[in-house]
Amino acid sequence: MATKTIAKSKAAAKSPAKLKYSKKQYLKWYEDMLLMRKIEERIGHLYIQQKFGGFCHLYIGQEALVTGTVSGSEKGDKHITAYRDHAHPIALGVHPKYMMAELYGKTTGLSKGKGGSMHMFHKESGLMGGHGIVGAQIPMGAGIAFAEKYKGTKNVTFCSFGDGAARQGALHETFNMAMTWKLPVVFIIENNNYAMGTSVERTTNVMDMSTIGDSYQMPSFVVDGMTIEAVHEAIEDACVHVRAGKGPVLLDIRTYRYKGHSMSDPQKYRTKQEVEDFKNQDPIDKVLSTIKTNKLATDKEIEKIIQKVKDVIDESVKFAEDSPEPEANELYEDVYIGDYPYIMEYKD
Ligand SMILES: Cc1ncc(C[n+]2csc(CCOP(=O)(O)OP(=O)(O)O)c2C)c(N)n1
Numbered sequence: 545m546a547t548k549t550i551a552k553s554k555a556a557a558k559s560p561a562k563l564k565y566s567k568k569q570y571l572k573w574y575e576d577m578l579l580m581r582k583i584e585e586r587i588g589h590l591y592i593q594q595k596f597g598g599f600c601h602l603y604i605g606q607e608a609l610v611t612g613t614v615s616g617s618e619k620g621d622k623h624i625t626a627y628r629d630h631a632h633p634i635a636l637g638v639h640p641k642y643m644m645a646e647l648y649g650k651t652t653g654l655s656k657g658k659g660g661s662m663h664m665f666h667k668e669s670g671l672m673g674g675h676g677i678v679g680a681q682i683p684m685g686a687g688i689a690f691a692e693k694y695k696g697t698k699n700v701t702f703c704s705f706g707d708g709a710a711r712q713g714a715l716h717e718t719f720n721m722a723m724t725w726k727l728p729v730v731f732i733i734e735n736n737n738y739a740m741g742t743s744v745e746r747t748t749n750v751m752d753m754s755t756i757g758d759s760y761q762m763p764s765f766v767v768d769g770m771t772i773e774a775v776h777e778a779i780e781d782a783c784v785h786v787r788a789g790k791g792p793v794l795l796d797i798r799t800y801r802y803k804g805h806s807m808s809d810p811q812k813y814r815t816k817q818e819v820e821d822f823k824n825q826d827p828i829d830k831v832l833s834t835i836k837t838n839k840l841a842t843d844k845e846i847e848k849i850i851q852k853v854k855d856v857i858d859e860s861v862k863f864a865e866d867s868p869e870p871e872a873n874e875l876y877e878d879v880y881i882g883d884y885p886y887i888m889e890y891k892d
């Protein structure tokens with residue numbers, strides 16, 4: 545598709561040094577991404593110390609995706625994602641203490657302690673989860689977009705899923721319906737090149753994942769996910785199309801996770817050099833370099849941001865540790881239990 549080629553060259557041509565965005569925007573990007581990175585480093589340590597259990601997938605390296613998605617979107621828009629979801633509430637302006645409390649399984653958590661790491665929800669800010677079933681959020685994202693269209697809002701739904709999830713059959717039914725009904729949804733492939741230990745090239749004959757939209761004539765773009773400006777601009781462009789009622793857009797955002805798939809991953813499927821090569825394109829380093837080169841903040845101001853981040857993390861851990869566990873009699877509240885007689889019986 546012609547559009548795809550244009551978008552590729554547009555993304556590649558972006559240069560942070562050109563300062564297309566304001567000082568305020570750069571400092572916000574820096575603070576948000578730093579907070580995501582540092583809080584997840586802490587989460588990794590807390591997990592090893594067995595402060596909480598369950599699965600735990602870190603987003604480290606991918607911060608520019610959700611940060612640029614939110615900065616390029618508007619209030620009222622909806623966001624749905626997979627289980628790698630600790631950074632999403634932060635991007636949406638939710639204090640991370642509620643995310644931390646959820647990890648600890650406490651009542652003050654984003655899902656009242658019943659969801660854990662993979663199920664962060666915050667309806668008020670538009671976060672519709674956090675989903676542990678690979679690809680489950682693809683049809684659900686289209687469903688949310690359908691509801692927005694039905695209600696006559698101008699809200700866009702951002703539906704993010706991994707390169708592995710993109711291989712689920714439900715994607716094709718969803719893409720077909722979303723294009724037929726011109727639903728207001730931006731599909732985002734968080735393409736970090738691996739589904740657990742399986743690389744994209746081991747799962748497909750077609751390496752360019754943006755072509756998945758072609759059979760549905762869905763406008764599709766490849767985006768540099770290690771550069772915040774590129775993500776932000778791609779989202780803004782996509783929103784112009786979607787809000788005009790023209791239907792979905794697919795963004796294949798190329799990113800990389802620095803840590804293992806989850807907390808137990810020996811990472812034998814990739815070399816240390818590969819990880820280092822991506823760390824050399826780190827989105828947070830790039831934003832900081834732009835801030836320094838263009839003198840958008842003094843060293844003292846940068847230090848202040850770093851200190852603020854540390855304080856917010858300490859506050860979040862303390863809040864999570866001090867919060868109460870759910871009571872046993874809350875077990876069946878806020879969870880879908882269906883209308884099965886045996887459950888009702890058990891409840892009585
Ligand atoms: C339906 C389903 N199948 C398998 C799994 C096990 N599983 C968890 S994560 C994962 C890999 C998904 O990779 P990707 O979509 O690329 O996301 P990433 O972890 O890279 O963010 C698999 C197979 C699952 N949770 N759900």
Ligand SMILES: [Mg+2]
Binds near residue numbers: 706734737738
């Ligand atoms: Mg992946």
